[in-house]
Amino acid sequence: MANVVLEDVKKSFGTVDIIKGVDLDIASREFVVMVGPSGCGKSTLLRMIAGLEDTSSGTIRIGGEDVTEAEPAERGIAMVFQSYALYPHMTVAENMAFGLRVTGVPKAEIDRRLADAAQILQLGSYLDRRPAQLSGGQRQRVAIGRAIVRDPKVFLFDEPLSNLDAELRVHMRLELARLHQRLGATMIYVTHDQVEAMTLADKIVVLRAGQVMQVGRPLDVFDDPENLFVAGFIGSPKMNVLPAVVAAGDGRTVLIEGDEDMAVALPHLRGTLQPGREVRVGLRPQHLRLAGGGLLKIRPDVIEQLGDVGYLHGRTPGGAALVAQLTERLAAVPKKELRLAFDPGRAFLFDSNEQRLR
Ligand SMILES: Nc1ncnc2c1ncn2[C@@H]1O[C@H](COP(=O)(O)OP(=O)(O)OP(=O)(O)O)[C@@H](O)[C@H]1O
Ligand SMILES: [Mg+2]
Numbered sequence: 001m002a003n004v005v006l007e008d009v010k011k012s013f014g015t016v017d018i019i020k021g022v023d024l025d026i027a028s029r030e031f032v033v034m035v036g037p038s039g040c041g042k043s044t045l046l047r048m049i050a051g052l053e054d055t056s057s058g059t060i061r062i063g064g065e066d067v068t069e070a071e072p073a074e075r076g077i078a079m080v081f082q083s084y085a086l087y088p089h090m091t092v093a094e095n096m097a098f099g100l101r102v103t104g105v106p107k108a109e110i111d112r113r114l115a116d117a118a119q120i121l122q123l124g125s126y127l128d129r130r131p132a133q134l135s136g137g138q139r140q141r142v143a144i145g146r147a148i149v150r151d152p153k154v155f156l157f158d159e160p161l162s163n164l165d166a167e168l169r170v171h172m173r174l175e176l177a178r179l180h181q182r183l184g185a186t187m188i189y190v191t192h193d194q195v196e197a198m199t200l201a202d203k204i205v206v207l208r209a210g211q212v213m214q215v216g217r218p219l220d221v222f223d224d225p226e227n228l229f230v231a232g233f234i235g236s237p238k239m240n241v242l243p244a245v246v247a248a249g250d251g252r253t254v255l256i257e258g259d260e261d262m263a264v265a266l267p268h269l270r271g272t273l274q275p276g277r278e279v280r281v282g283l284r285p286q287h288l289r290l291a292g293g294g295l296l297k298i299r300p301d302v303i304e305q306l307g308d309v310g311y312l313h314g315r316t317p318g319g320a321a322l323v324a325q326l327t328e329r330l331a332a333v334p335k336k337e338l339r340l341a342f343d344p345g346r347a348f349l350f351d352s353n354e355q356r357l358r
Contacts (some may be wrong), residue, residue, distance in 0.1 A: 001028045001186050002063030002076065002153035004049065009058035011044055011210075018044050020210040021058070026203075028063075031180050031187045033197045035233065036207030042190040045207070046156050049188065050079050063153055073103070078147035079156040082163055084139045086131040086146075093118075093127040096145045110149075117148040120182065121175075137168040144179070157189040161196065169193070176200060194236050198222070206230050228354035231282050237311060237323045239348070240283045246273040254349070256281055257318035262295050264344050270358050279357065282348035285311065288324035294341030298322050300333050314338075 004026040011019035019041050026032050034042050047053040049060060051072035060068045067075045086095050093114060100110045118124045121141045131139055140160060147155055160176075161169045173196055180187055180200070191197055197204050198218045206213040206221065206229070214221055214230045225231035231239045244254040247263060251272030256262035264281065273279065288296065290312075300314035312324045317337075324340050349357040 001184060003028045003030075003061075004154055004186060004188065005059075005061040006049075007059040007061075009045070009048065009060060010056045011041075011048060011053065012056050018210050019048070019056075022207075022210070022212055024205065024212065024215070026186060026188065028186055029184050031189065031200055031202045032205060033189045033191060033201035033203070034205045034207055035191060035194075035197045036213075037233075038192070040207045041210040042207060043158050046079070046158050046188065046190055049075075049154075050077055050156055051075050052079075076153035077156055078150045078152035078154075079158065080140075080143050080147050080160045082159040084131070084143040084163075086139060086142055088131055091128050091130055092123060092134070092142050092145075095131070095142055096149050099146065099150055113149040113151065117145040120148065120179065121145050135168075136164050137172055140164065140172060141175075144176075148179075148183070152185070154186045154188065157187065159191055160189075162192065169196075173199065194234065197234075204234070206233055208233075225348070226356055228280065228282070228350045228356075231348060231350070231356075235284060235286075237285045237325070240285065240288075240320075240322050241350075242281045242283070242316060242320050242322075243318070244279050244281045246275050246277045246279060248275045251275060254279055254281060256296065257316060257320070259297075259317065262297065264295065264347055266344055266347060266349065268345050269349070273357070278352055280350045280352075282350060283342055284346070285323045285325040287342050287346045288340045289342070290324070290326060290328065290338060291341035292339055294339035296322075296340040296342065298324070298338050298340055300338060303330055303333050305329060 006022050006024040009019060009022045036042055044053060048055050051070060055068050059066055062075055096114055097110050118127060123141055123145055126138060161172050164172060177200055201218050204218050204221050205215050208229055214226045221234050242256050244256045245258050247253040247255050252267060252269050253263055253265045297317050298314040300312055302313040304311040310326045310329060312326055314322055316322055351357055
C-alpha cells in the first residue's frame with residue numbers, strides 16, 4: 001500500500017482556476033473522504049490523482065514517487081465511478097478480467113485474482129451474467145471487483161453509491177467499510193453524503209471552491225469546525241447561525257439579535273471581545289432542547305417527526321431560521337413562542353469573516 005501526497009496542486013481549465021493550491025497528506029492504508037458542494041472540484045482533484053486530468057502546477061506523489069506527469073496506468077491506482085462504466089456485452093467475469101487481460105497478466109493469475117475478488121464481494125454466482133441482468137448494487141460490486149483484481153496501491157472512488165437506493169446505499173456503505181478493513185488499502189473517496197463521510201472516513205477533507213477548508217477526523221471536524229463553512233457543511237440538520245452583538249461588560253457575553261433576553265455568557269472563550277462587535281453564534285440542532293427557562297426564543301412553524309427524533313422548525317423574533325432536534329414527540333405545532341435551552345459551552349462563535357472565535 002502507499003501514501004499519497006499533494007503539494008500545492010493547482011488546476012485551471014483555460015483561464016478558470018478550479019483547484020487553487022491543495023496540500024494533502026494521506027497516509028498508507030488511510031480512508032480519506034473528500035466532501036464539498038457541487039462544483040467545488042472533488043472529481044477534478046480525484047481525476048488529477050488518477051492521472052485522467054493533467055495537473056497545472058504542484059506535485060502529486062504516490063508511495064513516495066513523483067507521479068505528476070505519469071500515465072494513469074503507471075500510478076498503481078484503480079478508480080470506481082458513480083456510473084459503474086461496465087461493458088454491457090461482457091459478462092461479470094470478463095468485465096473484471098478485462099483490464100488484466102489487456103496488460104498481459106497470465107491466465108492462471110487472472111483466474112486466481114478473479115476468484116478472490118468474487119469471494120470478497122460475494123459475486124461468485126453472478127460471474128456469467130451480463131450487467132443488464134444485475135441489480136444496481138451488484139453492478140457497483142462488479143465495478144469495485146474490477147478495481148480489486150488490479151491489486152492497486154490506492155483506490156479512488158467518485159460517489160460510487162449515489163445511484164443506489166437508500167437501503168442499498170446503507171448496505172454497500174458497510175460493505176465498503178469491511179472491504180477497507182480486509183484489504184487495508186489506501187482509499188480516497190468522494191461523496192455528497194454526510195453519513196458516508198462521517199462513518200467511512202479516517203479523515204475528512206472539506207473542500208470549497210477548489211480549496212481545502214479543513215482536514216481532520218470526522219468527530220473532530222464536527223466538534224471543532226474551523227470556520228462557518230465547515231460548521232454548516234458537516235452535521236445534519238445544518239447548524240443554526242444567529243446574528244449577535246458583544247454586550248457591554250466583560251467581553252465574554254453576546255446578545256443574540258441584540259436582545260438582552262437572549263444574552264449568552266461564554267466563559268470558555270480564551271480571549272475577550274470588543275463590546276459592540278458583530279459576531280455570529282452557531283448552535284447545533286442536537287444541542288437545543290425545549291425548556292421553559294431557556295433563553296432562545298422560537299416561533300415554531302413546522303414539525304418533522306422521524307420516529308426516534310423530531311425536528312422543530314421555526315424562526316427567532318428577528319426572523320432567523322431555527323431548527324431544534326427534539327426527543328419528545330409534539331402532537332401539533334405549538335401556536336405560541338417557545339423557549340429553547342442549550343449549554344453555552346457548546347455554542348460556537350464566528351466573526352464577520354466566518355472564522356471561528358475561540
Ligand atoms: N473539462 C472541463 N472543462 C472546463 N471546466 C471543467 C471541466 N471539468 C470540470 N470543470 C469545472 O470544474 C469545476 C469543478 O468540477 P468537478 O466536477 O470537479 O466538481 P465536483 O466537486 O466533483 O462536483 P459534483 O459534486 O457536482 O460532482 C466545475 O465548475 C466544473 O464546471
Ligand atoms: Mg463530481
